[in-house]
Amino acid sequence: xxxxxxxxxxxxxxxxxxxxxxxxxxxxxxxxxxxxxxxxxxxxxxxxxxxxxxxxxxxxxxxxxxxxxxxxxxxxxxxxxxxxxxxxxxxxxxxxxxxxxxxxxxxxxxxxxxxxxxxxxxxxxxxxxxxxxxxxxxxxxxxxxxxxxxxxxxxxxxxxxxxxxxxxxxxxxxxxxxxxxxxx
Amino acid sequence: xxxxxxxxxxxxxxxxxxxxxxxxxxxxxxxxxxxxxxxxxxxxxxxxxxxxxxxxxxxxxxxxxxxxxxxxxxxxxxxxxxxxxxxxxxxxxxxxxxxxxxxxxxxxxxxxxxxxxxxxxxxxxxxxxxxxxxxxxxxxxxxxxxxxxxxxxxxxxxxxxxxxxxxxxxxxxxxxxxxxxxxx
Numbered sequence: 001x002x003x004x005x006x007x008x009x010x011x012x013x014x015x016x017x018x019x020x021x022x023x024x025x026x027x028x029x030x031x032x033x034x035x036x037x038x039x040x041x042x043x044x045x046x047x048x049x050x051x052x053x054x055x056x057x058x059x060x061x062x063x064x065x066x067x068x069x070x071x072x073x074x075x076x077x078x079x080x081x082x083x084x085x086x087x088x089x090x091x092x093x094x095x096x097x098x099x100x101x102x103x104x105x106x107x108x109x110x111x112x113x114x115x116x117x118x119x120x121x122x123x124x125x126x127x128x129x130x131x132x133x134x135x136x137x138x139x140x141x142x143x144x145x146x147x148x149x150x151x152x153x154x155x156x157x158x159x160x161x162x163x164x165x166x167x168x169x170x171x172x173x174x175x176x177x178x179x180x181x182x183x184x
Numbered sequence: 185x186x187x188x189x190x191x192x193x194x195x196x197x198x199x200x201x202x203x204x205x206x207x208x209x210x211x212x213x214x215x216x217x218x219x220x221x222x223x224x225x226x227x228x229x230x231x232x233x234x235x236x237x238x239x240x241x242x243x244x245x246x247x248x249x250x251x252x253x254x255x256x257x258x259x260x261x262x263x264x265x266x267x268x269x270x271x272x273x274x275x276x277x278x279x280x281x282x283x284x285x286x287x288x289x290x291x292x293x294x295x296x297x298x299x300x301x302x303x304x305x306x307x308x309x310x311x312x313x314x315x316x317x318x319x320x321x322x323x324x325x326x327x328x329x330x331x332x333x334x335x336x337x338x339x340x341x342x343x344x345x346x347x348x349x350x351x352x353x354x355x356x357x358x359x360x361x362x363x364x365x366x367x368x
Contacts (some may be wrong), residue, residue, distance in 0.1 A: 004209035010227030015262055025310050030311035034271045038279035043194030046283045048276035050268040056260045067268040076240045078199055079283030084234040084251040086281035086353055087218045087353030093234035093273030096221035096255030099230045116224035126206050127214035131348050139356030148368040157367050166313050169270055177357040183341050184333040
């Protein structure tokens with residue numbers, strides 16, 4: 001009798017093991033190209049379209065329609081709140097990426113988690129962006145991610161934090177990332 | 185007769201000048217704390233709530249309801265496409281931040297832009313996240329941002345690219361960012 005595949009944290013452990021085996025046999029299929037397109041609408045309001053990507057050795061066709069997300073600014077930053085501002089969008093992505101890293105890698109280890117929530121805060125001096133501060137710093141000076149996790153003990157919570165730090169977005173922020181900018 | 189305030193790229197030039205003057209007189213009001221909260225739902229699906237922030241010297245109350253955005257993964261990454269994945273969310277925020285930096289700082293300089301659109305691609309090896317690659321790199325190895333801009337000449341396009349690079353998200357990526365992670 002074969003072992004039953006177990007679902008942990010919403011993930012099929014057998015499916016995770018299969019991904020790992022496939023990547024070990026064929027490392028190239030781990031290379032993904034993610035994409036977004038964006039159109040400026042007016043002032044601080046612009047809109048992104050996200051649909052296709054390359055990954056697992058092929059163009060993905062699983063999405064029949066694009067995800068459409070708007071960026072805007074609040075009135076104090078001369079916008080009309082038609083979407084979160086891009087800094088907040090980054091915090092949303094970071095929280096999600098760290099959470100998924102945590103729960104997926106925990107599932108691979110057989111750690112069942114009750115609940116996970118997080119608060120993310122990011123400090124930014126907008127004078128940097130406007131070229132008005134002394135240091136010249138333009139990005140976030142600090143981002144703080146605070147997790148609330150239930151269903152595991154304190155030792156496991158520490159292990160889960162270390163798994164969350166495997167997150168691609170976390171690593172893209174704490175280390176310098178090569179960003180090339182050009183005209184089409 | 186007073187000078188009329190002119191709208192450029194959707195921004196009131198007088199309002200931009202007022203922000204700059206206010207920041208020069210009172211530099212502390214440039215300090216913003218942006219925030220997001222996030223709840224894990226199941227597997228790679230989680231949801232962020234974005235509403236309040238501190239900035240311009242006070243708690244912002246301009247949003248009567250939160251922005252709610254979902255992260256998920258595509259099936260090839262063991263998800264159900266209930267939202268873009270966090271890597272794509274980052275590209276969305278980056279495109280928006282660079283676009284807003286460009287059009288706002290251009291407005292301050294009196295450069296009227298016709299249209300702006302952009303394509304963003306990000307390379308990522310998911311073996312890094314899973315601890316399976318030789319280099320240990322877990323984040324984006326490269327991100328490429330390509331702008332299409334109309335209504336300005338080639339020299340102005342180069343100037344606009346340099347303004348886009350003032351973007352807080354761009355700078356948060358190209359330089360190491362301090363990200364603190366803890367348990368609530």
